[in-house]
Amino acid sequence: MKKETWRELTIGTINLNAGNSITNLTGTWRSGKKPEFIEENCIQCFFCWLYCPHFAIKVEGEKVIGINYDYCTGCGLCAEECPPKEKAIIMVPEEIKLAEGR
């Protein structure tokens, strides 16, 4: 993305691109653990969707279908709040890799 200088800014620093933070992939913050979705255990209670601070639970229609790793920061709230005994979300270790091109 080309960096804007002050010349290109809207007067009053108004941001006209509502919701453009989606280009900021918070998933890069994950360090060492990530949630894993186990569909057959899911009771579709939507608690993971509710308690995810980074809007990283994928929903299609009336169903939770998985995790959006672009935004998941690996905090573990979804796995912690998953109610069934056989949890539908568990935290698993994740190898930390350097970003591409580094």
Added chain:
Amino acid sequence: MAAVRLKDLAQKEDRLVAGHGMCLGCGIPIIFKIILRATDDPLIVTCATGCLEVCTTIFPRTAWNVTWIHSAFENAAATAAGIEAMYRALKNKGKIPQEKKIKILAIGGDGGTYDIGFQALSGAVERGHDFVYVCYDNNVYANTGGQRSSATPLGASATTAPAGTKSPGKIQPRKDLTRIMAAHKIPYVAQASPNKWLDLYNKAKKAFEIEGSAFINVLCPCPTEWKYEESQGIKLAQLANDTCVWPLYEVEKGHFKINYKPKQKLPVTEWLKSQGRFRHLFKEENAWIIEAIQAQVDEEWEELNKLAEM
């Protein structure tokens, strides 16, 4: 009223979207995921300086999908009052249809609400502007590095009230802002927490629907400053309800109603031992502070119960 299902709430468009920079396990986005869904009317949001404001609007990005205005630390309520007065004027001049509903939401953290923004808030609700003010109370100036605020509870360690050999952490009890707002005798005041999501949703819905000023104080777990493992936030909020450190209640037209009474009221030590900011209280010489906290919580809970019976 039809039962509210999370499934249905999930179908609604996000008014706050992904890509914001709030911490791992932060309680704020969870709280506003619920509150922003409690109205379908057009919404204008203003945020006082604080975690939510800073983390959602890092230039050139914004995580807001609604009209949003930044306020300085002290004047979110004044900004909301001005917006409301402007729309009222436009309606009176016939430039906007009288029946068009526009909701105004002002948001502040405990620093921007209990301390710095209090004067503006008190003034705006006294004048009776039709808006909702939500305070996300994480007990500390989390955005600037964990300084104590007047919402920081007795005994908690903060960077400007640090626990050490000469100091047991903050030595003053917290200010009870919800009660202070109730004393303004505005139409609606409530205290909520994100673990009881339906309660929070209903309170936000009521606040948006009521004409006049409404205030909601929401407990917001903060892993960074409370010092606990990120995944425990919602469990901690539940613990705050069960120990009566943070009771859930509402005050509608002066009538107190308790929304949640724990089956078994837990001792405050359960709450204190769950967080690093209280760790020093378990040293022998600080035992008196735990006793003082328990006495204070018991007294406030008893008082609240009496008010609810009236």
